[in-house]
Amino acid sequence: MHTIEPIGTIHTPYKEKFAIPRQPNLAPDVITELHLIGEANNEASVRELEQFSHLWLLFLFDQNIEAGWKPTVRPPRLGGNKRVGVFASRSTFRPNAIGMSAVELKSVEIKGGNVVVKLGNVDLVHGTPIIDIKPYIPYSDAIADARAGYAEQSPQTKPVVFRPQALDVLQKSPDSEYRQLALQQILSQDPRPAYKQKQSDNKSYTVQLFDWDVSFEAIEERIEVTTIKPLA
Known part of the structure; x- marks a missing residue:
């Protein structure tokens, strides 16, 4: 062993x-x-x-x-x-x-x-x-003609927008440009459960990223970052 x-x-x-x-x-x-x-x-x-x-x-x-x-x-x-x-x-x-x-x-x-x-x-x-x-x-x-079964296509992404409070917190960060880009790339994939990703809902979700609690909602075909707060 x-x-x-x-x-x-x-x-x-x-x-x-x-x-x-x-x-x-x-x-x-x-x-x-x-x-x-x-x-x-x-x-x-x-x-x-x-x-x-x-x-x-x-x-x-x-x-x-x-x-x-x-x-x-x-x-x-x-x-x-x-x-x-x-x-x-x-x-x-x-x-x-x-x-x-x-x-x-x-x-x-x-x-x-x-x-x-x-x-x-x-x-x-x-x-x-x-x-x-x-x-x-x-x-x-790298195999050019490889088949990927049910994962043949890359996942679709959604635009990410920031509400004023969230944007204000972002802009006060020393590396604000990097963090905003990172949040856009991460959240554009819609982290919600797979069965919810094709629909809007009225629920707020919170994820821990960097040293923040980042809250977002899925509204129509976009992700809206509602608040950004320091981790508890």
Whole structure:
């Protein structure tokens, strides 16, 4: 029996599972950091890594392990109603709770003797344990004529608008332009349950992003950010 130890943890704006992009590359301008730990936290372990533009991250769905798994799941892309086999999905509830994402490599930095890998296109909750990093190799990993079954097309997005109170909070942030862009890319995917995404409702939803509670409503074909408040 081999025990897998994490080689790092991810630092992202996503403080909870709600509103995380359902796949990498759906919020491309959101920057995250991978902090290496233990024996992997060694400058030699990332030597020549910056030759590659993209990486594969292997990680643990650590928040789901105790919940176990089932042989079939309901993918959001099928409206959350139809069941498919767990291995025909990217469900977070899996036999070994292992996930994999292709992400963009922004830079590799050494901060106070610690290795920090800056990444884009990450779809992971803050604190997710990373168990391996592998270079993305275009000639072998990108397959031009691959079929994607029920996920053939990229998901549709909705315009995101900010009400005055929310916009006021945004504009007072030192990195307001970046945060506004990030919120637009994240919320444009309509994080509500799949069965609600084709309809308006009168419910307010709140998601934890950055150091904020961000509340929004789905009105007709747009997402309206109603309030932004500091995390409690």
